[in-house]
Amino acid sequence: xxxxxxxxxxxxxxxxxxxxxxxxxxxxxxxxxxxxxxxxxxxxxxxxxxxxxxxxxxxxxxxxxxxxxxxxxxxxxxxxxxxxxxxxxxxxxxxxxxxxxxxxxxxxxxxxxxxxxxxxxxxxxxxxxxxxxxxxxxxxxxxxxxxxxxxxxxxxxxxxxxxxxxxxxxxxxxxxxxxxxxxxxxxxxxxxxxxxxxxxxxxxxxxxxxxxxxxxxxxxxxxxxxxxxxxxxxxxxxxxxxxxxxxxxxxxxxxxxxxxxxxxxxxxxxxxxxxxxxxxxxxxxxxxxxxxxxxxxxxxxxxxxxxxxxxxxxxxxxxxxxxxxxxxxxxxxxxxxxxxxxxxxxxxxxxxxxxxxxxxxxxxxxxxxxxxxxxxxxxxxxxxxxxxxxxxxxxxxxxxxxxxxxxxxxxxxxxxxxxxxxxxxxxxxxxxxxxxxxxx
Numbered sequence: 001x002x003x004x005x006x007x008x009x010x011x012x013x014x015x016x017x018x019x020x021x022x023x024x025x026x027x028x029x030x031x032x033x034x035x036x037x038x039x040x041x042x043x044x045x046x047x048x049x050x051x052x053x054x055x056x057x058x059x060x061x062x063x064x065x066x067x068x069x070x071x072x073x074x075x076x077x078x079x080x081x082x083x084x085x086x087x088x089x090x091x092x093x094x095x096x097x098x099x100x101x102x103x104x105x106x107x108x109x110x111x112x113x114x115x116x117x118x119x120x121x122x123x124x125x126x127x128x129x130x131x132x133x134x135x136x137x138x139x140x141x142x143x144x145x146x147x148x149x150x151x152x153x154x155x156x157x158x159x160x161x162x163x164x165x166x167x168x169x170x171x172x173x174x175x176x177x178x179x180x181x182x183x184x185x186x187x188x189x190x191x192x193x194x195x196x197x198x199x200x201x202x203x204x205x206x207x208x209x210x211x212x213x214x215x216x217x218x219x220x221x222x223x224x225x226x227x228x229x230x231x232x233x234x235x236x237x238x239x240x241x242x243x244x245x246x247x248x249x250x251x252x253x254x255x256x257x258x259x260x261x262x263x264x265x266x267x268x269x270x271x272x273x274x275x276x277x278x279x280x281x282x283x284x285x286x287x288x289x290x291x292x293x294x295x296x297x298x299x300x301x302x303x304x305x306x307x308x309x310x311x312x313x314x315x316x317x318x319x320x321x322x323x324x325x326x327x328x329x330x331x332x333x334x335x336x337x338x339x340x341x342x343x344x345x346x347x348x349x350x351x352x353x354x355x356x357x358x359x360x361x362x363x364x365x366x367x368x369x370x371x372x373x374x375x376x377x378x379x380x381x382x383x384x385x386x387x388x389x390x391x392x393x394x395x396x397x398x399x400x401x402x403x404x405x406x407x408x409x410x411x412x413x414x415x416x417x418x419x420x421x422x423x424x425x426x427x428x429x430x431x432x433x434x435x436x437x438x439x440x
Contacts, residue, residue: 103143
């Protein structure tokens with residue numbers, strides 16, 4: 001067993017559970033760096049991983065962090081992409097006196113070649129700690145831990161040798177993230193990778209030069225299954241959907257009912273709750289009650305269907321998404337930073353997703369950005385601005401029409417005031433008379 005530089009009894013406990021431990025990963029990298037110190041031209045101290053273990057152990061012992069943010073660091077011309085990290089005990093842990101994180105813009109759909117991964121690993125082995133995170137909630141490739149003189153060197157090698165760019169950090173557009181979409185999923189209703197790529201390329205200035213009140217995230221889900229959880233995490237969520245009927249194969253429905261096909265794609269083939277019951281497992285679980293089974297035919301009342309995907313997930317051979325596909329756009333999701341966690345609110349129930357995506361850019365993204373940059377407070381996410389100024393203000397700045405899908409809960413305030421031009425002609429006289437009466 002390797003004897004490391006620092007004793008870590010508290011961290012060692014994290015290796016005793018049933019799950020893989022980050023501690024084991026760091027120890028493995030520390031051992032590798034020690035063995036290869038003579039063979040690899042490390043540009044930062046080889047004991048970086050050992051000192052990392054030491055400073056984390058000290059934080060666990062003191063019950064407080066020993067990391068500090070020592071000002072803004074980055075690469076020339078960019079305001080984002082680097083998160084500065086310093087240790088407040090540099091004499092004790094010189095290997096992590098600087099321990100900056102770099103975010104690298106991940107490829108769309110997280111598709112990699114072996115050569116590309118080898119290039120990334122070789123670069124970070126030489127100029128960083130060798131530790132990576134693929135992928136965090138940001139979506140980016142995360143390079144964990146390097147020193148200030150290496151930032152420009154890493155950036156140069158990324159852009160010139162690997163043809164790769166940094167991702168977003170700070171008060172800017174964060175690196176857009178998407179699911180694998182139509183490349184691998186039969187449920188995908190639009191090309192998530194193409195839309196993600198085009199918006200990433202279109203908004204480079206917003207991504208690399210922070211000018212927003214706070215962070216802003218695009219996330220792209222190909223269908224309502226939401227594999228990248230955009231509805232819970234993105235300021236603008238693009239969720240694939242359809243507006244015609246769910247396609248039904250009635251013979252396949254009967255095969256599920258008769259036990260010839262396993263529900264849920266066979267995921268629960270050893271189920272111990274009995275034979276498949278379409279009434280209990282599909283019909284009764286429909287959130288709007290839009291489905292019916294008469295013993296021989298399945299019917300769906302499309303106007304009531306919310307495209308929740310439950311029935312399709314349970315009986316994928318029998319039910320398929322419609323053919324008139326596009327996406328819904330939702331706004332305002334965020335984690336609990338200032339004002340608690342929020343889920344997205346529907347703002348566009350359906351839009352076709354077709355190049356060059358001008359309608360999405362000009363009617364959705366840019367008007368919302370203009371409003372948010374004008375009215376948003378420092379560190380106020382879009383969802384918090386929507387909550388503070390109201391959904392009606394968002395509708396005014398975008399020109400969207402109010403629809404029932406935008407309603408979060410029934411109105412509780414009876415004092416609703418309308419602009420005169422919003423009231424149908426026959427009502428204007430009554431409204432004016434009402435105002436005069438109260439003025440008297």
